[in-house]
Amino acid sequence: MYQKMAQVINRLGMHARPAAMFVSHASKFSSEVWIEKNGLKVNGKSIMGVMMLAAEKGSQLIISAEGEDEQRAVESLVDLVHDGFGDLKDL
Amino acid sequence: MPQLTVEKLYKERKDFFDLTLLNSEKGLKKKLVNAEIHRPGLALTGFFERFPNRRTQVLGQTEITYVSQWSPETLRERTEKLFSQNIPLMIISKGITPPIEFLAIADKYETAVFSSRLSTSELTTRLAAYLDIIFAPSITRHGTLVDVYGVGLLYTGKSGIGKSEVALDLIERGHRLVADDVIRITRKSADLVVGTGSELLGHHMEIRGIGIIDVEKLFGIRGIRIQKRIEVEVHLSHWSEDQEYERLGAEDRYTTILGVPIPLVDIPISPGKNITVISEVIAMNHMLKVYGENTAAEFSKRLAERIHRQSMTREYLESDYE
Numbered sequence: 516m517y518q519k520m521a522q523v524i525n526r527l528g529m530h531a532r533p534a535a536m537f538v539s540h541a542s543k544f545s546s547e548v549w550i551e552k553n554g555l556k557v558n559g560k561s562i563m564g565v566m567m568l569a570a571e572k573g574s575q576l577i578i579s580a581e582g583e584d585e586q587r588a589v590e591s592l593v594d595l596v597h598d599g600f601g602d603l604k605d606l
Numbered sequence: 607m608p609q610l611t612v613e614k615l616y617k618e619r620k621d622f623f624d625l626t627l628l629n630s631e632k633g634l635k636k637k638l639v640n641a642e643i644h645r646p647g648l649a650l651t652g653f654f655e656r657f658p659n660r661r662t663q664v665l666g667q668t669e670i671t672y673v674s675q676w677s678p679e680t681l682r683e684r685t686e687k688l689f690s691q692n693i694p695l696m697i698i699s700k701g702i703t704p705p706i707e708f709l710a711i712a713d714k715y716e717t718a719v720f721s722s723r724l725s726t727s728e729l730t731t732r733l734a735a736y737l738d739i740i741f742a743p744s745i746t747r748h749g750t751l752v753d754v755y756g757v758g759l760l761y762t763g764k765s766g767i768g769k770s771e772v773a774l775d776l777i778e779r780g781h782r783l784v785a786d787d788v789i790r791i792t793r794k795s796a797d798l799v800v801g802t803g804s805e806l807l808g809h810h811m812e813i814r815g816i817g818i819i820d821v822e823k824l825f826g827i828r829g830i831r832i833q834k835r836i837e838v839e840v841h842l843s844h845w846s847e848d849q850e851y852e853r854l855g856a857e858d859r860y861t862t863i864l865g866v867p868i869p870l871v872d873i874p875i876s877p878g879k880n881i882t883v884i885s886e887v888i889a890m891n892h893m894l895k896v897y898g899e900n901t902a903a904e905f906s907k908r909l910a911e912r913i914h915r916q917s918m919t920r921e922y923l924e925s926d927y928e
Contacts, residue, residue: 547764555746556746557746557748557787557788560765561748561765563787563788563811564748564787564788566806567787
């Protein structure tokens with residue numbers, strides 16, 4: 516199991532579009548992926564779970580993975596969060 | 607670990623417990639950390655060994671009558687000792703008011719004292735019920751919970767295996783969705799776990815290829831329910847040559863959720879397999895077992911009887927051979 520913290524930088528938080536981007540990115544890896552906020556841990560490959568976190572700007576997320584490509588999965592998902600989900604208008 | 611401030615208990619359940627705050631609001635910020643209730647009768651006599659100071663303390667008429675008979679010195683000394691234990695709150699039943707000095711000392715230790723007009727037994731019953739719910743152990747699990755013929759089936763398995771699609775098919779056939787994706791599970795008693803969805807997600811679910819759908823809007827109120835006891839876990843996985851699947855079903859397999867044993871059924875998914883019908887059979891089979899009927903066990907008994915009878919016949923015929 517590999518895990519890392521990430522902070523949401525988008526002004527609007529992790530709304531529907533970033534959440535969708537997160538899960539489709541997570542689904543590319545074979546590892547199981549989880550994302551946790553304030554003690555609530557959900558499956559990182561399911562959009563409903565990720566949206567349920569309702570992660571606002573500045574919130575701390577713990578992204579973890581377990582499987583063959585766990586390290587690559589976590590690192591690239593943390594990068595995605597830190598890049599503001601590639602949405603430059605929303606920073 | 608859930609926590610409850612005295613303020614929250616007072617504000618939310620003031621009428622339910624019929625509470626009046628007898629001293630200042632200083633004690634409202636204290637926190638309750640467990641569901642238990644204690645009647646500190648022995649503590650009033652000065653015995654404090656193994657005193658459960660983290661519990662909600664309830665005093666009744668007997669205790670207050672006892673307290674009222676104390677001399678001013680005893681009252682001060684014993685009350686100081688009681689409230690210096692850092693108890694979260696004190697509730698006195700039957701609307702009785704304790705001596706002023708008692709309240710002042712409680713205030714000094716920033717402990718709220720309430721009076722409730724309920725009888726002691728009614729008050730403790732209501733308190734226990736309320737606190738049990740708040741402090742019940744709970745977890746969140748990834749899965750889908752559906753009520754099939756009144757049996758709570760919890761589908762688990764990897765993301766994308768088709769849990770939501772199975773649920774959709776079941777709803778279409780008249781069964782009810784409790785929650786999809788994130789299931790909040792609470793242990794209500796030693797052998798009872800109940801699952802519910804989250805407020806935000808409601809009865810929405812994601813179907814790959816379509817997106818997010820609202821089951822309540824699409825199928826109406828008959829397609830949903832708010833909470834359901836979890837009775838069987840159905841684990842979906844891709845069909846694998848290497849894995850052994852249950853063939854007879856005479857022995858139950860179990861998983862544990864919050865320490866409660868739950869029957870577990872492993873269903874391999876492969877093209878052409880109708881998981882919906884299998885689900886209905888799982889639910890009905892569970893009901894049969896609840897009503898004392900175990901099909902697999904009955905069948906193997908029948909088979910054993912037949913074999914026995916045949917060997918008897920053979921013995922008879924063989925001995926008849928001249």
